[in-house]
Amino acid sequence: MSNVVGRLIEFWGFKRNMGRVWAVLYLSPDPLSAEDLRQLLKLSSGAVSMTLSELSRWGVVRKVWVQGERRDFYAAEVQLWRMISRVFNEREKGEITMAIDAFEEALAMLDTIQVGRDTDAKTRARVELQRSRIGQLLELARLGQRLLDVFLSTAKIDAEPLVRFLLGTRNDAPRS
Incomplete structure (x- = not known):
């Protein structure tokens, strides 16, 4: 599914990985860490970090606090x-x-x-x-x-x- 959304996002002039990361977060019932995304999508840490920064700048992904965790977690804009x-x-x-x-x-x-x-x-x-x-x-x-x-x-x-x-x-x- 993330590849389909990635291709669609790329068609709209964004980077494919932006669509892939957003789709995984959108379909996830819980916030995910950058490491979770890296493993799920088989991307480098740098690619995940840059993609999350871009998605945050566009306001389609946001950092969320997860109790008991020190890492950053992310959730997709669902509206x-x-x-x-x-x-x-x-x-x-x-x-x-x-x-x-x-x-x-x-x-x-x-x-x-x-x-x-x-x-x-x-x-x-x-x-x-x-x-x-x-x-x-x-x-x-x-x-x-x-x-x-x-x-x-x-x-x-x-x-x-x-x-x-x-x-x-x-x-x-x-x-x-």
Whole structure:
């Protein structure tokens, strides 16, 4: 199972081991230590340590205290909606914002090009084509930003019960 999640996480642009470690923690009834993860996943201590640090930074894994233990133990974020929205807020929102800024800058640069009567028709046509197409890209990026903002505003509530209801599933119902 951890390999499947690892491949899926890798498809989304994260490291495969991040998905593997998170999946093991998510499916574990109890918190696990870095050594437990190292043995279960056959990874080096350094790989486990770096992966846990990255997952902690993304807020999808957290350190937990286990009574009577001196080692650090880890547990996965189990609210999937919260986890996904956190990643979207930090990664995708930043990418969309950078794209909007770049498109606006490109349009501003095009506006500085002096296209007058003495400019040949081919150059005028090229500038107008670029202005139109960059404008379309800007509109698409702004739409993406609005959609992401709506998604993130709904992520402030726990929408998982609604999703389960709409899909007709229960929390721990076995799948046939």
